[in-house]
Amino acid sequence: MSWFKSLLKLPAGREGARRDESGLDNFPCGTLSTVISPMAVHVEGTDAERITARITTPSGVETRVTTESNYSLDHSATPWLPPLLTAGMRKGWDITFDGPVDSTALRGASGAQKVFLDWYPKRFREVSISAEPGRVATGATGVGCFFSGGVDSFYSAITESDRITHLIFVHGFDIDVDDENLAARASAAARKSAAELGKPLIEVKTTMRSAFGDRLPLDWGYDFHGAALAHVGLALSQHLSTVIIPSSNCREELTPWGSHPDLDPLWSSGTVEFEHHELELHRLGKIRRIGENRTAMNHLRVCWENLDGAFNCGRCAKCVRTRIGLAAAGAQCTTFPEIIDVRAVRRMDLRSRDDGYLRTALAAMQASGISDAELTQAVNQAIRRSYWTPALFFMRSAGSRVGQVIRRSLRR
Structure with a gap:
């Protein structure tokens, strides 16, 4: 064993x-x-x-x-x-x-x-x-x-x-x-x-x-x-x-x-x-506050992945949750792509803390009376995928190692 x-x-x-x-x-x-x-x-x-x-x-x-x-x-x-x-x-x-x-x-x-x-x-x-x-x-x-x-x-x-x-x-x-x-x-x-x-x-x-x-x-x-x-x-x-x-x-x-x-x-x-x-206000509260400021909405930069060299890629978890928060606040920001690529959203690589942020942002958007079924479905798919990815990696790794041992045994 x-x-x-x-x-x-x-x-x-x-x-x-x-x-x-x-x-x-x-x-x-x-x-x-x-x-x-x-x-x-x-x-x-x-x-x-x-x-x-x-x-x-x-x-x-x-x-x-x-x-x-x-x-x-x-x-x-x-x-x-x-x-x-x-x-x-x-x-x-x-x-x-x-x-x-x-x-x-x-x-x-x-x-x-x-x-x-x-x-x-x-x-x-x-x-x-x-x-x-x-x-x-x-x-x-x-x-x-x-x-x-x-x-x-x-x-x-x-x-x-x-x-x-x-x-x-x-x-x-x-x-x-x-x-x-x-x-x-x-x-x-x-x-x-x-x-x-x-x-x-x-x-x-x-x-x-x-x-x-x-x-x-x-x-x-x-x-x-x-x-x-x-x-x-x-x-x-x-x-x-x-x-x-x-x-x-x-x-x-x-x-x-x-x-x-x-x-x-x-x-x-x-x-x-x-x-x-500032410890009392959560991120969505901050977004609502800066959403009222034209300077912030013209120059906001949240992305750290910068896919394809973009100022804000609009596809990473941080960009997506910020976009959802801005939508919930009714704020218009000029530094993001106009349309969210839901296919890219489904493929997001999420950390454990991203799940909670995204769920909270979706709930705030829905509470504000804003409905986007396609985006909501894409975010939920990305969250479910984040649960399965570590397990699949483990299974592939374990399977590879078992296979190596079996092949070595067969060659003897």
Whole structure:
């Protein structure tokens, strides 16, 4: 019986894999039961608007991560603390910074470790941080808000407009750092939006995600994106004293996630405070609010798959649920295809959280008296398909393994 169970074992996933690509992919994965230390971080200040960290792993592999902006940046080691702490905890590497790190940020990092260990006790381990405590008084009074042009960021930018002095657009997070074409279109839309909202736009380009979130076994959504946002916010300490991070979920939907009300404030320093904005309103409520704003409806960008290079592809789960929400709100948005391709909807690849979002959006649309039987049927088919796909994969994998054993036996 144990022999048969071994045949059904699925192939190792990403955590067991060792890839051959260059840079951080060559970091030795090891096991979380092995403590490797230290990861050495040397901060290089190339010019006022560009900062670089040279990172050397315990095995001697070296890489550089660069962040640049149209605004001057903090050249201390402080902005590098959140992402490198997250990466270090995932790998089990202690961390040594060769430059000063804000003392408030160091205390907050201890709290961030406790949050991660509570969420992911099997994937993360506690690490030590070696750095010279320090603090640089900047006198900045600005209030920044991260602005991707999506539902959450438009909602925060509109409702907190009286407080916000700057919007922050980042190239290298949801848009690949090498995708200059899409980045140019997205940044142009962000500039127009910021101008219409009466706010200056801080533009940032960083290799942070390509170096860490994609190459280490770090999940961008669940592990890393909040720390990457904190890196950018801390780097702007000469201009901002408060940075608003638009929420991904309302209070009832909270789960462990890279940006979270229990985690975001812990990345604060003595000069920059992070705020996780809006827990009371669910996504459909946000859509209804921004649906009243002409700037949002002319520039809304929610798509991260960008199929065929589209600004909003209109075919992925995020686009479809946003379109349904806009229909329920009676809002007209110019950045989506006019007609939803129901055939593409049926073929959507859904994550577990997408099912609930789509069902809620359909219910809201029907409650608003809007009927689209073909779309409703297509969404329900995609949801049913998402239940069967893992089972079919398992059956194919198991069948393949059993078949291999049988064929080997017949050849003997």
